Amino acid sequence: MKNILKFIVVLTLISFIIPSFKVLGVTTGYITKITSFKTLANEAGTNVLLSLDPGDKISILSSVVVSTNTSVCVSGYYQVSFYWENYNQKTYTGYVCADNVQVNIDVNKYAEEFTINKIPQIYWEKLTLLKDLHPNWIFKGYETNLDWNAAISAESNFGMSAVQSSNPIYLSLDQGSYDVATNTYNQLPEGGGWYYANKQTVAYYMDPRNFLTEKEIFMFENLGYNAAYQTLEVVQNILKNTALYNYANIFIEAATYNGNNISPVSLAASARQEVVTGDGTLSNSANGNGKIDGISYYNVYNIGAASSCESAIACGINYASGYIQTLKLTTYSRPWTTIEAAIKGGAEFKAQAYINKGQNTIYFKKYNVTSNKTYSNQYMTNVAAAVSEGVISYNGYSKISGLLDNALEFTIPVYNNMPTSAASLPTAIDQEALDKAKEEANSSSSKTISEIIIGGGYTYNTNYITNIGIGSKASLIISNLTNSGATVNISTTNSNGTYNLSGDSKVGTGDIITITSGNTTESFRIVIKGDADGDGSVNAVDYVKVRNYIMGSSSLNGSYKLASDVNNDGSINAVDYVNIKNYIMGNASVLK
Numbered sequence: 073m074k075n076i077l078k079f080i081v082v083l084t085l086i087s088f089i090i091p092s093f094k095v096l097g098v099t100t101g102y103i104t105k106i107t108s109f110k111t112l113a114n115e116a117g118t119n120v121l122l123s124l125d126p127g128d129k130i131s132i133l134s135s136v137v138v139s140t141n142t143s144v145c146v147s148g149y150y151q152v153s154f155y156w157e158n159y160n161q162k163t164y165t166g167y168v169c170a171d172n173v174q175v176n177i178d179v180n181k182y183a184e185e186f187t188i189n190k191i192p193q194i195y196w197e198k199l200t201l202l203k204d205l206h207p208n209w210i211f212k213g214y215e216t217n218l219d220w221n222a223a224i225s226a227e228s229n230f231g232m233s234a235v236q237s238s239n240p241i242y243l244s245l246d247q248g249s250y251d252v253a254t255n256t257y258n259q260l261p262e263g264g265g266w267y268y269a270n271k272q273t274v275a276y277y278m279d280p281r282n283f284l285t286e287k288e289i290f291m292f293e294n295l296g297y298n299a300a301y302q303t304l305e306v307v308q309n310i311l312k313n314t315a316l317y318n319y320a321n322i323f324i325e326a327a328t329y330n331g332n333n334i335s336p337v338s339l340a341a342s343a344r345q346e347v348v349t350g351d352g353t354l355s356n357s358a359n360g361n362g363k364i365d366g367i368s369y370y371n372v373y374n375i376g377a378a379s380s381c382e383s384a385i386a387c388g389i390n391y392a393s394g395y396i397q398t399l400k401l402t403t404y405s406r407p408w409t410t411i412e413a414a415i416k417g418g419a420e421f422k423a424q425a426y427i428n429k430g431q432n433t434i435y436f437k438k439y440n441v442t443s444n445k446t447y448s449n450q451y452m453t454n455v456a457a458a459v460s461e462g463v464i465s466y467n468g469y470s471k472i473s474g475l476l477d478n479a480l481e482f483t484i485p486v487y488n489n490m491p492t493s494a495a496s497l498p499t500a501i502d503q504e505a506l507d508k509a510k511e512e513a514n515s516s517s518s519k520t521i522s523e524i525i526i527g528g529g530y531t532y533n534t535n536y537i538t539n540i541g542i543g544s545k546a547s548l549i550i551s552n553l554t555n556s557g558a559t560v561n562i563s564t565t566n567s568n569g570t571y572n573l574s575g576d577s578k579v580g581t582g583d584i585i586t587i588t589s590g591n592t593t594e595s596f597r598i599v600i601k602g603d604a605d606g607d608g609s610v611n612a613v614d615y616v617k618v619r620n621y622i623m624g625s626s627s628l629n630g631s632y633k634l635a636s637d638v639n640n641d642g643s644i645n646a647v648d649y650v651n652i653k654n655y656i657m658g659n660a661s662v663l664k
Contacts, residue, residue: 127285248559291462326419362389448577580608
């Protein structure tokens with residue numbers, strides 16, 4: 073992000089300027105070092121409008137370079153325009169020193185290295201600038217093997233991505249996000265001005281080409297621990313002027329706690345993003361006000377504070393306590409009754425749940441386009457979280473002389489069928505999407521939830537929805553039910569907390585489907601026959617659970633008990649576990 077400085081024009085400070093030389097035919101340039109964007113072509117500090125970063129793209133408006141008789145800007149000034157897309161979508165016109173502008177980029181300069189590292193040519197231009205600026209930096213491409221449009225659609229599903237803005241041009245018009253009858257957008261349960269984002273907004277923040285600048289590239293930084301440059305001083309810089317500053321050394325310890333291998337810089341950046349308020353104090357997630365039975369719990373990374381919760385902070389505090397439904401869990405060193413415990417235990421969770429599984433960048437934690445649980449297991453819904461946390465990390469590094477000269481590694485996702493130009497933020501409401509929303513609302517308002525479920529091919533009773541196949545994906549169920557005219561959300565709860573399921577995520581017994589039609593909302597537990605443990609599969613674990621229940625050595629309740637009655641005769645007996653065994657042995661027909 074740029075820093076707005078000031079906009080003062082003082083004519084008495086204008087220095088002597090004369091036309092010097094021309095650059096013919098140049099319309100586009102890139103900033104090569106942090107430089108001032110000025111209202112006048114002179115060195116007066118009072119005419120600075122904003123600051124531009126290496127990699128920022130500018131349009132050169134005049135072929136005339138205005139020179140000064142000063143050594144501060146040897147080559148003189150270009151008159152340029154700059155479109156500040158990811159801040160306020162305004163275009164600024166002014167002057168920048170030509171010393172800090174590159175107009176001709178040799179995109180083949182690092183062709184061999186980029187090719188070996190699987191970097192596609194559409195990324196080469198900006199990465200060449202960064203490589204020139206930081207020769208030791210390493211850029212690697214991660215081939216997702218996902219279609220770009222399909223990925224955008226998956227990450228735009230209801231419940232997946234939110235934006236902190238009430239501006240309707242950024243907001244989703246999908247059912248559940250937008251109320252056609254009242255022409256209002258539904259704020260997320262936790263409030264704070266958060267709404268679900270539309271596809272074009274998601275596409276902008278998912279497109280790597282929009283963030284290949286010196287600061288924003290850190291959303292792709294490899295989050296493994298490197299003691300050479302992820303130092304205490306860097307962490308202290310990130311936490312400066314916050315209530316977490318005195319815990320900087322704990323973040324360093326957390327990097328290797330219980331076998332972790334995770335960047336303490338990323339941990340500090342995440343904590344600052346999640347629980348530090350505007351005045352540097354801590355939110356109720358981490359200030360001791362989050363209590364259960366009078367005991368204070370702390371959650372500095374907001375783990376488990378899912379947007380699907382009625383109170384995200386309450387869910388996070390519940391997670392910190394270790395209570396998940398009726399279970400008392402001690403994984404990740406819970407309960408977290410101190411900030412130190414929350415820092416270290418949360419780091420353990422992040423390492424095991426994300427970093428060790430290939431989600432080893434901030435980008436992959438927000439947009440999981442890796443091969444592990446694609447489109448699920450995502451740490452945050454904030455559509456801009458990856459870039460903002462990345463900038464926090466950069467700011468910590470940049471304040472220490474020489475640290476940015478280290479061999480930092482960045483892993484950048486690569487998609488199939490990406491458009492030639494980078495995605496841009498929307499500038500107006502999508503009229504076609506609005507018309508579609510109205511049409512779907514008219515359709516759903518005339519259907520009961522019973523009709524919607526049956527129309528989707530499923531059966532149900534008061535509390536449970538059945539006839540869902542083994543291994544069913546969330547996207548299929550959501551599609552079947554929304555095609556019948558409804559808003560659908562699927563959530564799951566496990567040792568990692570409560571989160572929404574979408575895309576290729578596999579649903580299991582016990583997961584919750586929430587269906588909204590018109591002004592009516594109902595929730596149902598999923599029952600998948602044979603899936604007695606709720607993992608969405610039928611295997612030896614389920615067989616043992618059913619057998620132990622029959623033998624009286626364990627219990628089954630609710631949806632898990634219904635799933636164990638595979639032949640629907642109202643009881644769980646030898647017939648059921650034999651059917652499960654036969655299914656495991658290859659006779660799939662017994663559980664249809």
